Amino acid sequence: xxxxxxxxxxxxxxxxxxxxxxxxxxxxxxxxxxxxxxxxxxxxxxxxxxxxxxxxxxxxxxxxxxxxxxxxxxxxxxxxxxxxxxxxxxxxxxxxxxxxxxxxxxxx
Amino acid sequence: xxxxxxxxxxxxxxxxxxxxxxxxxxxxxxxxxxxxxxxxxxxxxxxxxxxxxxxxxxxxxxxxxxxxxxxxxxxxxxxxxxxxxxxxxxxxxxxxxxxxxxxxxxxxxxxxxxxx
Numbered sequence: 001x002x003x004x005x006x007x008x009x010x011x012x013x014x015x016x017x018x019x020x021x022x023x024x025x026x027x028x029x030x031x032x033x034x035x036x037x038x039x040x041x042x043x044x045x046x047x048x049x050x051x052x053x054x055x056x057x058x059x060x061x062x063x064x065x066x067x068x069x070x071x072x073x074x075x076x077x078x079x080x081x082x083x084x085x086x087x088x089x090x091x092x093x094x095x096x097x098x099x100x101x102x103x104x105x106x107x108x
Numbered sequence: 109x110x111x112x113x114x115x116x117x118x119x120x121x122x123x124x125x126x127x128x129x130x131x132x133x134x135x136x137x138x139x140x141x142x143x144x145x146x147x148x149x150x151x152x153x154x155x156x157x158x159x160x161x162x163x164x165x166x167x168x169x170x171x172x173x174x175x176x177x178x179x180x181x182x183x184x185x186x187x188x189x190x191x192x193x194x195x196x197x198x199x200x201x202x203x204x205x206x207x208x209x210x211x212x213x214x215x216x217x218x219x220x221x222x223x224x
Binding site for chain 1: 143145152153154155158167169203209210211212213214215216217
């Protein structure tokens with residue numbers, strides 16, 4: 001199975017800052033990568049798919065990039081409503097879908 | 109509006125069985141692969157099962173293979189997860205999700221607690 005290594009595990013940043021979360025795959029996943037946001041007490045919501053495509057209704061301060069085995073999620077101008085856990089997920093091997101371990105984002 | 113509503117969770121003893129259901133609406137259910145994803149308390153997300161549009165193909169991780177069975181009824185726009193031989197490590201919130209490459213829609217989740 002493809003292993004997804006996500007970092008950092010937790011992150012504290014100030015309002016208005018830019019933050020970046022990284023995800024590394026154990027093999028090339030050809031941009032078949034998604035990012036999800038999970039606010040406390042809620043189900044996950046799709047943010048980014050195909051590594052860099054914004055899902056419907058997602059603010060433009062979120063962006064995704066990367067290729068091969070290295071991917072990142074960037075949040076510009078951090079807002080209070082961005083407090084959440086973020087997960088990456090590969091779907092290149094659709095028979096064995098795997099998630100990163102998650103990043104918990106807090107406001108400093 | 110796409111809606112996925114899970115039901116059937118609860119407290120169950122180790123070794124027993126439980127069946128989860130997911131009622132889908134707001135889209136043509138039979139056109140989409142569907143899946144179950146779980147999240148143990150305070151933990152990350154774990155994919156549990158995937159089923160093809162017709163139900164002819166199913167996929168599972170090793171952690172549940174042979175114990176869990178995913179199925180669907182396209183006439184009822186419903187997805188199911190039969191869980192047998194439950195273990196304490198199966199305790200989690202179980203989410204029904206629509207697959208379009210990524211998981212583009214998720215249900216609100218249903219809690220399953222395996223404990224004596």
